[in-house]
Amino acid sequence: MTDELKPQSDPPAEGAVQERARAAATPASARRSKRQFFRKKKVCRFCADRIDFIDYKNVELLQPFIQERGKIVPRRMSGTCSRHQRWLKIAIKRARNIALLPFASEI
Numbered sequence: 001m002t003d004e005l006k007p008q009s010d011p012p013a014e015g016a017v018q019e020r021a022r023a024a025a026t027p028a029s030a031r032r033s034k035r036q037f038f039r040k041k042k043v044c045r046f047c048a049d050r051i052d053f054i055d056y057k058n059v060e061l062l063q064p065f066i067q068e069r070g071k072i073v074p075r076r077m078s079g080t081c082s083r084h085q086r087w088l089k090i091a092i093k094r095a096r097n098i099a100l101l102p103f104a105s106e107i
């Protein structure tokens with residue numbers, strides 16, 4: 001399980017430390033069954049809008065799927081389905097080639 005966004009360099013609270021100790025005591029299968037927090041089911045934006053063609057010239061459409069550094073947002077974070085992620089990937093790479101989106105940008 002590496003898809004959870006962990007806050008970096010955040011000192012753990014006392015409760016979290018106790019929680020971790022308790023989690024270490026229980027077997028992995030038991031730990032997975034009870035979730036600590038409820039995560040909303042992500043739905044593919046393109047499936048919801050019934051988009052069957054992703055235009056590489058439509059920067060407003062592609063922009064939310066680009067990270068600050070210019071990276072493509074992974075599927076596990078955006079919730080895009082594999083089919084649309086594939087189309088999105090192609091569209092973003094085309095948009096990069098004609099300089100609509102950055103390959104890499106400075107912060």
Ligand SMILES: [Zn+2]
Nearest residue numbers: 044047081084
């Ligand atoms: Zn989709």
